[in-house]
Every structure is written in C-alpha cells, then in structure tokens.
Amino acid sequence: DAGVIQSPRHEVTEMGQEVTLRCKPISGHNSLFWYRQTMMRGLELLIYFNNNVPIDDSGMPEDRFSAKMPNASFSTLKIQPSEPRDSAVYFCASTSGGRNEQFFGPGTRLTVL
C-alpha cells in the first residue's frame, strides 16, 4: 500500500491566490482528517470526514477555508483567498475508524508570500 498520498508537496503562492491541496487516503479507510502544523501552534485538526461526510469542521479557521470529499478516495482542502498567516504544513491522515490509529501523509508545505 502506498500510504496516504498528498499533493503538491510544496506550494509557494502570493497573497490573494487560491490554493488547493489534495489527499488520497489509504484504500479501505473510512475516516479522513486534515491538520495544520506550525511551530507556534503545533498540530491542529481542521476538519474530520467519516464516510465522505464532514463530521466536524470546527477547526477550520474561517470562511476562506473549505474542504470536500467527493468520494472515498479523494479529498481537497481549498484556501481562497490565501494570506501569509496560512503558511504552514498541511497534513492529511486517514484511519479505518474514527478512534483507530491515524496514518499521516507526507504533508504539503504551503508558503504564502
């Protein structure tokens, strides 16, 4: 199994641009999480999907952030418009059950200039 796949691995963009991060969870996993990691705040849960349905999006910072999971094998996290304070590493993780071990992707390092 290839594990959780994220793309792109690095993204540099200018303030105001739209950014789309992509995630392919491990096949057979029914729960997917998007996290953001910064030096100041550590790992923060942004949104949790179960069976493709958003269960908890209370961690999404503001309306500029949106996430979708159109099917069991694909999810996107979109930031529009992006701001410099959005610069962070964004991780996607999947699990076979909400409370089971989470498997993380390699992350997307986002830099907003």
Add this chain to the structure above:
Amino acid sequence: KNQVEQSPQSLIILEGKNCTLQCNYTVSPFSNLRWYKQDTGRGPVSLTIMTFSENTKSNGRYTATLDADTKQSSLHITASQLSDSASYICVVSADSNYQLIWGAGTKLIIKP
C-alpha cells in the same frame, strides 16, 4: 480543559545512550494514549497506543509506560541511534471521541 504537556521541550544525547521523555495529561474521560515519532519534513508515525488497562507497551527499542492514576506517560528509548533524531509527540484520545489532544512534542537530537 483537556491538555497534554510534554517535557523536556528538547533533548540532546550521545548515540548509544538511553533517554526518557515525559508526558502529563488532563484529558477526561480518557480513552487511549499514543506516542508518535515525526521526522523532519514528514508526517507523524505511530509508535505505540495504550488503553486505560495497559501500563507498558514496547515497539523495538521504544518502551512506553502509562500511569492512568497520575495521568502520566513516558517514552523510553534504549541504545539510541542517529535515526532516532526526531520530534516525539504524546497524543491523548478522549473517550468516545475521534478528536486527539496533541502535545507540543519533544525534539530529540542524537549526536555521534
């Protein structure tokens, strides 16, 4: 408030030495405690998961302990190797809850 605190914040030891990392938590009700290893530029990887009834669990040279009464956990690394250089994060799960409470991590550096 549910919190996970780790110490030390950072640690430097020589290759071959042992070390112990600490984790205190105030999460309630408690479901399980996990230790993750995060290499620079990579996602966290699970080392151990312990439930309330388990007080020790090993994964190779890594041994985690849990004292549910005092709400403390430790991660002991034996005969450290250069590849052990990473951040070690303690994570606690509340009962019946998918949410994980993440510690800030201990940055471990192994020097040759």
